[in-house]
Each structure stands twice: as C-alpha cells, then as structure tokens.
Amino acid sequence: MKTTWYCPLDLSTVSEEEEDGLIYTVVVKQQHGTPPGPMAPRSRSRCVKAGTEEKLVLHLLHAFCMGDSSFVSIFLSTYRSFTTTERVLAILADRLENPPGENKRTQTRQAFNKAVCTVFSMWLTEYPEDFRSLGEPSCLLRLAPLLPTDPAGVELKARVLRVAEELSERQLLSDPHRDRGLSVSSTGGDRTQFDAALILGFPASVIAEQLTKIETELFLQLVPYHCVGSLWSQRDKKGREGQCWSVRETVRQFNRLANAVSASCLWRTDLRSQQRARLVEKWICVAEACRARKNFSSLYAIVSALQSNPLHRLRRTWQETDREAVKRYEELSSIFSERDNYSQSRELLKEEGSSKFANLDSKSSAQGTVPYLGIFLTDLTMLDTAVKDKLENGYINFDKRRREFEVLAQIRLLQSSCKNCTFTSDEAFLLWYHGVPTLSEEESYRLSNQIEAPCEPSPARAYPTVIVTQCPNTNSALSNPFEPDGIFDFPSPVNQLLSKLARHMKSPSVSCLDVDSSPPVPADQNPSALTPSTPVKSHRRSVSCGNNPTSTSQGSGPDMRIIRIRMDLHDGNLYRSILVTNNDKTPSVIRSALEKHNQDTTEVSKYELIQLLPEGKELTIPATGNVFYAMTSSSVDFLLRRRKGSPPSGSPSISTETSATFPRAKTKARRLVRTLF
Structure with a gap:
C-alpha cells in the first residue's frame, strides 16, 4: 500500500535590510511550479518598512x-x-x-x-x-x-x-481661510414657523431619497485621509479648528437628521399618543427605505434618535405604535449592534458595498452604498493607538501607514460605488428639513417630560424592547472584522491587528466612547423614574455597552462600570464617559477624565472626584480609594472639581459642532496596547 504525505512547506523567507536611511522588508519566494531545492529559482521583492x-x-x-x-x-x-x-x-x-x-x-x-x-x-x-x-x-x-x-x-x-x-x-482677495466642501447649516429654522406634522405628508420613499442624496454628496466630498486616527483624534486641539472638515460635515449631517427625528416627535406637546405614534411609525418607514437604498448613515441616525432617552421613555407613544412597525424597528436596530465590533454592519458592507454590487432601482439610476463612517473612524483610531509612529532608531514607521491605507482603500472603494448615483430634488421636503429647529439635549428632555411626566405609572401593555448592545466576554474571540474575501480582499496584517486588539478588550466600543451630552438627572427627581423598566439606550452621542452600569446581567458585567464625568468649568453639562474597573484607583480615574476633557494630566493631585447623588447630595471619593467600590449604585454621574487652593486651569479646547456621534478612541487603550505589542 502506498501512502502519500502532504506536507505544507514554507517556500518564502522574510528578512530586513537597511540601506541609506531606509529599512526594507525583503521577501524571497520559490517560484511557483518549480521543484523544491537549494538550486530552485527564487524571486526577491523589497518594500519599505521604515525610514x-x-x-x-x-x-x-x-x-x-x-x-x-x-x-x-x-x-x-x-x-x-x-x-x-x-x-x-x-x-x-x-x-x-x-x-x-x-x-x-x-x-x-x-x-x-x-x-x-x-x-x-x-x-x-x-x-x-x-x-x-x-x-x-x-x-x-x-x-x-x-x-x-x-x-x-x-x-x-x-x-x-x-x-x-x-x-x-x-x-x-485676502480670503485664505475660505470654507471648503459642502456646508450643512446647524442653526435650524424659524421655530415659530415649524410644523412637525408636515413630515406625515411626504412619502417615506421621497424622504429617504432626499436624505440619500444629501449623504451621497457628502460622502463623495469626503477626503479619506481626514479619517486617519492621528488627524481625527486631534481635531479639537487649539489651532486645528479647520482640520478634517469633510468628516465634520458628515458628523453635522448625522446630528441634523437625528435632531429632525427628535424634534418632529417632541415639538407638539399637545398631540395625543396615537398621533405621536404615527410620527414614530413614519420615521421607521423612512429608516426601512434608507436601508433599501443602502444609506446606512441616515439609517443609523434615525435609529439612534429613536433610541434616545427623550423618545425611548415615551411609554404611551410606544404603546400606540404598531407592533409590526416596532418589530421592523428592532430588526433595523440590530444592524448597528456594537457586538463584535459592529460585525453585522461590516458583513452588510461586504455584501453590498462596492461598485460591482451597485444595483439599479426602479428608475434605473445607479445606487451606491453610503456607510456609517464611525466604523472606519474607530478602526483607524485603534490602529493609531496600537502601532507606534516611529521605531526605536527614530525612523518613521511606514508599515503603520500601509495598515492605515488598507482601511482608507475600503472607503475609496465605497466612494467609487456612489460616483454614478443620480437624484432629483424635492424642494418641499428640503424646505421642511432645513427648517427644523435645533433642540438641545436639555430642551429634548424638557419636552419629553411635558409629554409624559417622569412619575407616570407604566401602562398595562409592555414597553417595546429596544436592542441594547451586549459587551463580549473577555475570553470570547472576536471574529476578524475584515475577512480577506468579497470586496475587501486586502492583505491581512491590519485585520489581524484589529482583531487581536479587540479580542483583549472586554468591550471594543467602550474604548471609543466620547462625549455623553445627556443632561444630568435633576436633583428633585428619582433617577429610576426617568427610565422604563427595560434598559434604556441613550442617544448615540452617549452610547455605551448597555446603559445600566449597575446591573450585573447587562452591559459591563460585575467588575466594570461606565460612569459619566463632567468638569466644574464653563461647559459644566459636557459629560465624558469613562470605563472604571475594580482595579482603578482615584488618581487613574481622574487622569482618564482629564485626558478626555483635554486637560493637563500632570495636575491629577489638584483635583477631587465627586459622585453626584440624588437630591443634590455629593459623595467625595477618597484620594487614594478604589473608585469601583467607593461609589454608590444610585448614580453614574461624577464631577471633577479643583481642590481648594488650586488655581483654575484654562478652559478645555472642545468643539461642540463635532459631537460624539462618531467614536473617538480612549487613551486608556494605550495601557492595553502596551501589554499586547
């Protein structure tokens, strides 16, 4: 009997060479189809690694x-x-x-x-x-x-x-700083002329078409390198106000649409629950139409607004909302689950995201894919955090740029699918859309409380379940976010790196939290009265892995919590989300909060950490205490205040126009990276 053995052979040799200020990665491969042996012909290729x-x-x-x-x-x-x-x-x-x-x-x-x-x-x-x-x-x-x-x-x-x-x-012309790109107004229209109910007169397909037109134009204007982590993460620093303008425009449009959804549902406080439910159903239909047009950016903005606390807490409205509509809404929400680093969203982009998948709609016009840009911003920020800019000898690490290019190439590929898209304008809808007044978070909560008081009893019918993303366990392996197949057939180093980093994080999304702009719970209200019996997911500006940090069955788990910290400065309502584990002492939490608020991290000793409790009470966390165990479960809101006798520092440089609708990597990830690389 003859047995054939199949033995995988490594037919390539990888080495490095340094020559005149450049380091090359050299790959020597045996030519395909030739028998193995020391005299077999080989090919040799070099690519720059650093210099x-x-x-x-x-x-x-x-x-x-x-x-x-x-x-x-x-x-x-x-x-x-x-x-x-x-x-x-x-x-x-x-x-x-x-x-x-x-x-x-x-x-x-x-x-x-x-x-x-x-x-x-x-x-x-x-x-x-x-x-x-x-x-x-x-x-x-x-x-x-x-x-x-x-x-x-x-x-x-x-x-x-x-x-x-x-x-x-x-x-x-003395105009060196003229505006670039498309401009999306963020001031809103005349409040006295706004009629929220007019949205019901526009077919969902028309609304989705106009939103897709706006998003497509913005996406084609996007400059991919504006998404690079080292640029985007520094956009709020002084002197960089005009940096990454094309991404800022996309963020403004996302926030404008989310505001339009909220304002149309909350503006008329005198509407009956049945009437308000029709508005919710309209936006669910629009979200479905956006999904059909592969407009994931608008889809996510609508879902995000419907998941925001001011709308989510309206129990009577959701009670009157059609059950089938709620079911469809939950299915759309699941697309943007942060579980496994937005794995479902990524899979959809693989299936539908390139020009070869661009289809034709009923009017025979090309239809491309507009992605939720935050996914790519997250990947690029993780790469920037995980990989060093320079080698030990001071050479620029060009391998890092190769990995970033793989992500940028995906954005350019998606842009190519949108180049032939054609749209017609509906002036009536655009007039309504640009006339929607901009509501602050405080205004949204005030209107929501006028519609349904916080202490109203729960109705007999159960409140609809809204998808709440779950944090993967530490030991659960994260699947490769960019499998080398389909449209994203790129080399694998960046994919392996992102997977490796995310696998060692209890929550990939937690490291990417940014501004939590939800207002603090008023002192005269019971925090539990503001939320329904089911977990509440806040607006994506403050989205986290579960919004009930005190629960051991949801979100972070028993050994970690997500808290919200604001500073005792002029922007006192600006919250930043911080992940606290059972190993974090007060100085490390204060340092993370200072980093989040763009403050000097060397002044940790000059601040004290205070937990804001109901009824206006405060709990000062000990200077060297364990924050996880020292805090109470009645509140997740904290205040960072200068100790008496410490001089005030400068105001933080924070741009409110680019809110945290899109993720920003948390500097705490650097500590994790040092243990991995």
Whole structure:
C-alpha cells in the first residue's frame, strides 16, 4: 500500500535590510511550479518598512523601478500624519535641481523624468486639495521650472501653474481661510414657523431619497485621509479648528437628521399618543427605505434618535405604535449592534458595498452604498493607538501607514460605488428639513417630560424592547472584522491587528466612547423614574455597552462600570464617559477624565472626584480609594472639581459642532496596547 504525505512547506523567507536611511522588508519566494531545492529559482521583492522623512519622500521617485508599486499610493494617502505638503514639495524640488544622468537623453534621466511625471500627475489628480490648501504659491512657483521638458512634463507644468495662479488670486482677495466642501447649516429654522406634522405628508420613499442624496454628496466630498486616527483624534486641539472638515460635515449631517427625528416627535406637546405614534411609525418607514437604498448613515441616525432617552421613555407613544412597525424597528436596530465590533454592519458592507454590487432601482439610476463612517473612524483610531509612529532608531514607521491605507482603500472603494448615483430634488421636503429647529439635549428632555411626566405609572401593555448592545466576554474571540474575501480582499496584517486588539478588550466600543451630552438627572427627581423598566439606550452621542452600569446581567458585567464625568468649568453639562474597573484607583480615574476633557494630566493631585447623588447630595471619593467600590449604585454621574487652593486651569479646547456621534478612541487603550505589542 502506498501512502502519500502532504506536507505544507514554507517556500518564502522574510528578512530586513537597511540601506541609506531606509529599512526594507525583503521577501524571497520559490517560484511557483518549480521543484523544491537549494538550486530552485527564487524571486526577491523589497518594500519599505521604515525610514527617515527625507528618504521616504525621495523613494517616491524610485518605488516603481524597484517593484514597490503600492508605495506611492500609500504615501500620498497617509503622509500628512508625519510631514506636510510644503516639506514634501521642498524635498522633491531639491532633488529635481540635481537630477541623475549626465544629460537629458540618458536612460537614467528618462526613467527619472517618467517617475516625476507619474508621481505629480497622480498627486494632482487624486489629492488636489493638498495644493489648493497651500498658504501661498512659492512652493509651486519653485517647482514648475524644474519639471521635465518632455510633453508629459509640459502638461504637468501647466497644471501646477494653474494652481499657483489660484493661490495668488486667493491672496489678493485676502480670503485664505475660505470654507471648503459642502456646508450643512446647524442653526435650524424659524421655530415659530415649524410644523412637525408636515413630515406625515411626504412619502417615506421621497424622504429617504432626499436624505440619500444629501449623504451621497457628502460622502463623495469626503477626503479619506481626514479619517486617519492621528488627524481625527486631534481635531479639537487649539489651532486645528479647520482640520478634517469633510468628516465634520458628515458628523453635522448625522446630528441634523437625528435632531429632525427628535424634534418632529417632541415639538407638539399637545398631540395625543396615537398621533405621536404615527410620527414614530413614519420615521421607521423612512429608516426601512434608507436601508433599501443602502444609506446606512441616515439609517443609523434615525435609529439612534429613536433610541434616545427623550423618545425611548415615551411609554404611551410606544404603546400606540404598531407592533409590526416596532418589530421592523428592532430588526433595523440590530444592524448597528456594537457586538463584535459592529460585525453585522461590516458583513452588510461586504455584501453590498462596492461598485460591482451597485444595483439599479426602479428608475434605473445607479445606487451606491453610503456607510456609517464611525466604523472606519474607530478602526483607524485603534490602529493609531496600537502601532507606534516611529521605531526605536527614530525612523518613521511606514508599515503603520500601509495598515492605515488598507482601511482608507475600503472607503475609496465605497466612494467609487456612489460616483454614478443620480437624484432629483424635492424642494418641499428640503424646505421642511432645513427648517427644523435645533433642540438641545436639555430642551429634548424638557419636552419629553411635558409629554409624559417622569412619575407616570407604566401602562398595562409592555414597553417595546429596544436592542441594547451586549459587551463580549473577555475570553470570547472576536471574529476578524475584515475577512480577506468579497470586496475587501486586502492583505491581512491590519485585520489581524484589529482583531487581536479587540479580542483583549472586554468591550471594543467602550474604548471609543466620547462625549455623553445627556443632561444630568435633576436633583428633585428619582433617577429610576426617568427610565422604563427595560434598559434604556441613550442617544448615540452617549452610547455605551448597555446603559445600566449597575446591573450585573447587562452591559459591563460585575467588575466594570461606565460612569459619566463632567468638569466644574464653563461647559459644566459636557459629560465624558469613562470605563472604571475594580482595579482603578482615584488618581487613574481622574487622569482618564482629564485626558478626555483635554486637560493637563500632570495636575491629577489638584483635583477631587465627586459622585453626584440624588437630591443634590455629593459623595467625595477618597484620594487614594478604589473608585469601583467607593461609589454608590444610585448614580453614574461624577464631577471633577479643583481642590481648594488650586488655581483654575484654562478652559478645555472642545468643539461642540463635532459631537460624539462618531467614536473617538480612549487613551486608556494605550495601557492595553502596551501589554499586547
């Protein structure tokens, strides 16, 4: 009897080489189809792993001839994380002043000129905003005469000079900071003219079509590199107010739609429960229509608003809401469950998210996919937290940029599916939509309490169950969020990294919490009276893994709780969510809160942590105590107050226009990362 053994062989060898300021990853593979052996023919490829700033820039002109064809695309997508456009142009201009080869006809010079034209043509075509955002045209005026003189170089020179001319005109107009991109007003309309009931007169398909039109235009305006974690996470710092403007516009639209849903349902406090239920049903139908159009951004905004406390607590309204509508609403809510790092949302993007899946609707117009951008922001922020920017020798870690590029490529792929979408405008709806007044969180709660007082008894009919995301157990493995199949057929390092990080986190979403803008419970009200018997999920601005931190059967579990901390400053109603475990002492919690509020973390000793209790009472947590065990279960609201005798610090730099509708990675994740990498 003959037995055949199948033995998997490692036919590749990976090593590193350092050469002239660059570190290369070298892969030697045995050529496919050749018999194994020491004399078997092998292929050798090199790609840049790390390098100095200057050498990485200059490698743009050598990458193609070295076979590292992806380097240029990755560099142009991510270089803003470690350098500036002006610096890149200066380094390239210095190189162009001393080109290789003795004369223009040598093969070396021709290959060099071809690389120069390819790089700048790709840069001008894919990232024109880099050049238009330059403060003045001197960089371009220096570059233009240095470009090659062949036909491709002449055309490139004309494009550069046109941009330089635009910059000069802008300087003459003295408007260097003109608004960029689409502008979505956030002030709301005339409150005296707003009629919430008009929304019932528009078919759900028309509303969804108009919302998809708005979202698609914003998504096509999105600059993918604005989502990179090192840029997005620093957007609120002083001097960076205009940074990531394209993401901010998407956030504003998300918040505007969520506000429209809330305002239309809460504005008329004199409506009967049956009438208000019709408004809720209308928005559920709109959410379904958005789902049919693969508009996940608007879908999530509507679901998020319906899950917010001011609407969720209206028991009589939900009692009158059609049971089938509530069931459909729960199914839509489950799409955005944070369980396993938004695994269901990711799966839908795999199935429907690329241009090859773009279908045709009944009017034969192309239909792309508009994703919930927060998922990608979370991934990029996790990557930025988990992977170091530089190696121990000071070289820039370009491998990190390759991993970020994998996520950015997914965004660009989704954008390509939306490029051929066509829409018609419905002026009547747009007039109503842009006329919706903006409600603050306090106003929403006040209107909600006027509709149904907090102490009203529960009706006989059960309140509808709203999906509350559950936190995976520590030992439960998180499935790979980007399996290498379908439309996201990318290399795996970034996927393995995200999975590894998320597997070691009790709640991937907890590390991404941001501003909790729900108002504190009034001192004269019982906190339990504000919530129904089932767990309440707040608006996505303050979404957490379960909103009942004191319960051991929901959310965080018995050894961790989510608390809300505000500072005793001018923005005293601005809460930040903090994860507290049974190992956290008071100084570490104060430090996390200071980081969340963009305050100086070296001043931990100058603050005291106070738990805000019902009836206006306060509980001061001991300076070295265990916060998890020292706090009471009656409240999750805390105050960070300066100790007497400590001078006040500067106000935090926080931008309220980009609220925490989208996730922001928590700096506490860094402590976890240090144990993993």
